[in-house]
Amino acid sequence: MEYRFSDRISTLKPSAIREIFKYAADPQVVSLSAGNPAPDAFATKQIGEIVADIFATRPIEALQYSVTEGYPKLRAYLTEYMESRHNIGRAFDDVLITSGAQQIMELAAKVLCNEGDYVICEDPSFIGSLNCFRSLGAKLKGVPVDPDGMNMEALEDALESTPNARFIYTIPNFQNPTGITLSLEKRKKLYALAKQYGVLIVEDNPYGDLRYKGENLPSIKSFDEDGIVIYSGSFSKVIAPGLRVGYCVAPEPILKKMVVGKQGEDVHTNILAQMICYEFLTRYDFDENLANLRALYRRKAQFAMDLLDQYVVPLGITYHPTEGGLFIWCTLPDSVDMADFCKRAVQEYKVAIVPGSAFLCDEKDASHCFRINFSTPSDEKLEEGIKRLGKFAATVL
């Protein structure tokens, strides 16, 4: 039978990153293409203790249907924590627990965008979000990214020229894929522009707690006295991604619509996972856990940059020094065909990297960049992978 698919889904391709995972399954290939936390980042002992306790004392609660808004204790804790720790949340805001932060992007687009409406995005940006906006029929308007974040003149032009823009999507800290952080000045400017044009902001902050160098900056949501910012947080990088738990702080009228959308998607988020997150936050020293993660990634990031300096940079490939998050963004000289470079790297030299074009609002635009990840591979694999990259680069540069 010939199947006919919806327009919104027909044009979508599977994420290039997940496609590259298929190559990465070849044991010969060193994968620098993932975005997984390091295996030693997981507090397996504590989570094991929590789960044992839950099944010893209140198994029914962990197995029965629950409310769409999320595990009440976790919501209450996050309300207090985000307010006291990050100045996030006002009287008009509320908290929704989601099945990973990915679901926040999906629900935001579902409740805010009609088909054909625009989302203004950093260009490049996280492919998972771009694809989810596309899958709801939203169009993408890309804004170039400077070393201190979204270009504000281009953003203003985009707002001016796109009357049906519904929200600005930004990853302000250690953006995926570039690792770039939006400066404080630009955060304020972005907020002011959004307010001026009556456009909402979706602030996606999965990596904010993983700054291993420099000073933390206030979130855009912390400025939000007008109810125009939807803040997205995630436990994927600071507890465990397999749990699929994210949290959204946003004005109540918006959250209420997102709850209606979520009822139709998955009724509620896995309740055991929500209980694990709550217990992990309250029973153990979460700050110590974050400090351990920062130390781990600080070391791994430096190790990766040292290797790049030794094997890759001398050949003319540059990179953006990382201060947080899990990725390093590399740029090839103009003379090199990036797509061909990435393809040959995995096929001939058995090292998987992600082509920069995968992250563009329009994948047909030119890119000379690629993304490498340093959190997933072991030190040995990381060294071997970057050496292979250098060996291959030496043949084309």
Add this chain to the structure above:
Amino acid sequence: MEYRFSDRISTLKPSAIREIFKYAADPQVVSLSAGNPAPDAFATKQIGEIVADIFATRPIEALQYSVTEGYPKLRAYLTEYMESRHNIGRAFDDVLITSGAQQIMELAAKVLCNEGDYVICEDPSFIGSLNCFRSLGAKLKGVPVDPDGMNMEALEDALESTPNARFIYTIPNFQNPTGITLSLEKRKKLYALAKQYGVLIVEDNPYGDLRYKGENLPSIKSFDEDGIVIYSGSFSKVIAPGLRVGYCVAPEPILKKMVVGKQGEDVHTNILAQMICYEFLTRYDFDENLANLRALYRRKAQFAMDLLDQYVVPLGITYHPTEGGLFIWCTLPDSVDMADFCKRAVQEYKVAIVPGSAFLCDEKDASHCFRINFSTPSDEKLEEGIKRLGKFAATVL
């Protein structure tokens, strides 16, 4: 700030059932309005053992990112199990694990329907599915339900008059809310009509394993030699709903698109929950578990029907005798205003039931029915609730 929402979500109200949950939170209220498995239906000891073993032997696997398609062992097991046990799945089919069966409905509508396309539904039908189709901009075409399932003449008229119908949505076993089962003859007819009109079928089967009376009927998917049926299975009623694990057996080209949609929704389903389901299916006697559940619900259903016969039926309220599932569908005499009856029942007599109009494709259509659930309340609560219903009914009938 005035928020503007998408057309698809603006018209959607929160599920009437979940709204009634708010009344049901009043400890004075006896809730017959839920759809939860009985608390004693959960194999807490076995699931506790499984979880302890997972954290003792392979915690990283349970916590790390996984693939969108689902936990490979669970997919492989279900492929074999559904084929050997239910004759479900052909060479052209594949299996996708989802975050509850609700996500299957959402993904089916997302990949198959453009906004304005139609889904043909039993009328009444499960409100969660109706709302999820609406939330993607699909329109609903209702087909009345006879005591042996969807009316086939009305279905054919609907197919004839709705050229942009994309699929027929059916719950063939112990349909929610009516408890009605589609007869074998009508299953064959429905399949033949779908094939004739080039329309797909979404077969939603959360209750199929919970037949406690009469003979099992083959699923529509078991006839599917043409690749036109999307089958939806769920562990919510046979393991635990809090885990949020469903599974879809459908032609591979459709599943591939659903995978792309799922990447943008939640990346993958909670991996620990998938591992729990796999271990529960393979390590313990799943048939024995099902037999226990059937015995439990057979007893509770009979208890509820006996109470209805004693306290409610003599007043002129009728019900559809249930042979499986978790609900009993009751019909008021024409003289009674159903909406008012349900509202006064909870407000004045502290017993929560679900108004039948909540399940209609067009909520403004007339309904004299209401749904009661017998699985969630204890025997004591069930008796008290039905007595209250009788007491109240005696004042209006």
